[in-house]
């Protein structure tokens with residue numbers, strides 16, 4: 001059994017089959033011009049060849065600038081979108097080959113909680129209806145069974161039984177996020193996709209929700225795919241972190257190692273840009289030149305090379321490959337080949 | 344050095360007169376700001392941060408009204424100014440800077456036209472010299488090849504560049520006071536850092552004072568000299584930035600600082616603040632933090648006045664009595 005009582009417990013993945021595995025996933029969107037005579041003018045490489053594994057009971061986090069492909073990845077994991085190349089495995093079965101029954105089982109086993117608790121809940125439904133909706137679509141239950149499960153779920157997420165009869169507008173942001181979590185838990189999922197679950201919440205509420213998510217993870221052995229900008233939140237929540245840049249994973253590692261010993265120049269810039277928690281604490285700020293390039297026309301070689309402070313001659317030509325330079329720590333950067341190290 | 348004081352807000356009250364009752368969005372707050380100084384205002388959603396800013400700008404939306412106190416800007420009370428005078432002050436002395444630059448640039452005019460229009464209001468000069476000024480301003484905010492950029496429309500620039508253009512427009516007005524109200528949702532760390540550095544640049548070039556409204560203590564630590572913590576329409580703690588981080592006086596500030604995860608340390612469980620932020624139309628009679636406060640006792644049924652913890656460091660909490 002995988003326990004998550006201690007944060008960032010070393011990934012016990014070696015022997016354990018991942019719950020979800022992405023193998024060489026690409027998602028390319030065709031781009032058209034013109035309204036009447038649509039011409040195919042290019043391709044957006046939103047996700048461009050990523051392979052990651054989410055172990056049971058653990059949190060895999062994706063970080064990176066907006067537009068780098070995090071949400072597109074999570075949509076494919078949710079089966080809301082399909083890769084244009086590569087396979088996604090759930091419980092070792094490729095999604096492409098799912099039977100009808102497997103697909104139904106998958107829909108119950110994978111749920112999502114989104115950033116905005118204001119728009120993600122149907123304002124015309126009562127809280128008990130919101131929470132019970134996925135439950136009813138996946139199981140045949142009597143009315144009293146539904147009621148008792150809703151009561152239990154409200155209790156699990158720290159809401160009161162009388163909240164069942166209220167409507168979303170009667171709740172604060174933090175409470176609405178609790179409702180969304182209760183709804184996601186209703187089908188007893190194995191994986192929950194969390195897309196910026198606390199960034200729209202008040203600071204004084206964020207810790208409550210993060211703690212609740214961690215507690216639920218260890219109680220129910222949940223896996224999370226977490227997408228978050230705030231690196232401190234990622235460090236607090238994760239077992240593995242993948243850093244994305246322009247549709248690719250450029251570095252992957254357990255969080256403590258990643259944040260104390262970042263290797264990829266982009267990761268270094270990202271960490272240096274996250275603000276220290278105390279005014280006397282200084283971080284060296286690496287300011288990147290240039291802008292995030294368009295995934296429509298990504299740079300050649302290492303796609304980070306136009307902005308990289310350590311760029312070398314070969315970076316514009318050769319595509320670097322993700323390699324394990326230290327145990328469990330993967331980086332895709334020419335600096336680490338031939339035993340060199342970044343400054 | 345009182346002539347260094349740019350803004351002096353005293354006992355400011357801005358209330359909303361709604362059908363269901365009076366919402367005391369800003370309920371008696373006071374602070375001072377000197378030239379070149381940055382004040383951070385932090386607090387929950389709805390605690391009155393933005394309404395404080397709109398009150399200073401004289402732009403409180405209906406059905407709100409500033410009903411008490413004073414706002415002295417360069418020694419004159421803004422609450423006694425006419426609408427026209429306030430418009431002039433907003434055009435030059437006091438500027439609001441938007442973090443999202445798309446909302447403040449007009450999509451149908453070129454960057455050059457928009458910059459020169461602003462400059463024309465300030466300097467009555469021929470177009471050619473306005474153009475030179477515009478190029479210099481873009482160069483000041485580090486836009487490469489500024490001459491070529493004048494003919495760009497906003498959508499032809501990246502987000503970071505648009506931010507710089509808006510920065511250039513702010514500098515052109517040579518403001519005494521910049522107010523930056525950060526949206527609740529966060530930007531990417533690398534883009535956010537660019538924006539913070541831009542504000543610091545503007546401040547260095549113009550000597551402006553800045554009010555930075557934020558949810559993020561990291562931004563306060565990076566940017567501010569002083570900080571005011573708001574809760575339910577009042578400033579509950581005010582202090583120099585380092586003193587606030589080292590010796591938070593108010594239980595709310597203390598809990599807030601502890602509940603923020605830190606990139607450099609590991610904890611098992613974050614200390615969290617239980618309960619919900621208060622609703623302004625149902626405030627407790629006493630201390631508004633009382634329902635969530637771990638230290639609350641009978642005394643707290645009465646609203647605490649401002650106590651001084653150290654010079655320049657105040658807290659509205661009976662524990663400081």
Ligand SMILES: Nc1ncnc2c1ncn2[C@@H]1O[C@H](COP(=O)(O)OP(=O)(O)OP(=O)(O)O)[C@@H](O)[C@H]1O
Nearest residue numbers: 359366368387388389390391392393394405406623
């Ligand atoms: N038009 C209005 N009618 C009634 N109440 C209003 C109106 N506009 C604002 N308020 C109330 O005034 C209070 C202060 O609002 P304000 O916008 O200053 O909050 P804030 O601290 O800036 O929050 P945020 O961090 O979410 O931006 C809130 O309780 C809000 O509900």
Ligand SMILES: Nc1ncnc2c1ncn2[C@@H]1O[C@H](COP(=O)(O)OP(=O)(O)O)[C@@H](O)[C@H]1O
Nearest residue numbers: 029044046065066067068069070071072073295
């Ligand atoms: N349906 C679509 N058609 C074309 N481009 C898309 C589509 N969905 C996403 N993209 C593009 O793919 C890239 C990655 O998007 P996304 O996964 O939403 O980024 P993130 O979640 O990391 O901010 C972006 O450049 C986005 O504009």
Ligand code: SF4
Nearest residue numbers: 302305308315333334
């Ligand atoms: S491969 Fe080259 S350009 Fe890319 S991150 Fe490494 S050093 Fe920089």
Ligand code: SF4
Nearest residue numbers: 630633636643660661
């Ligand atoms: S006055 Fe009382 S309730 Fe309010 S913050 Fe201080 S101790 Fe807590």
Ligand SMILES: [Mg+2]
Nearest residue numbers: 066067070071
């Ligand atoms: Mg996204």
Ligand SMILES: [Mg+2]
Nearest residue numbers: 392393394524
């Ligand atoms: Mg606001």
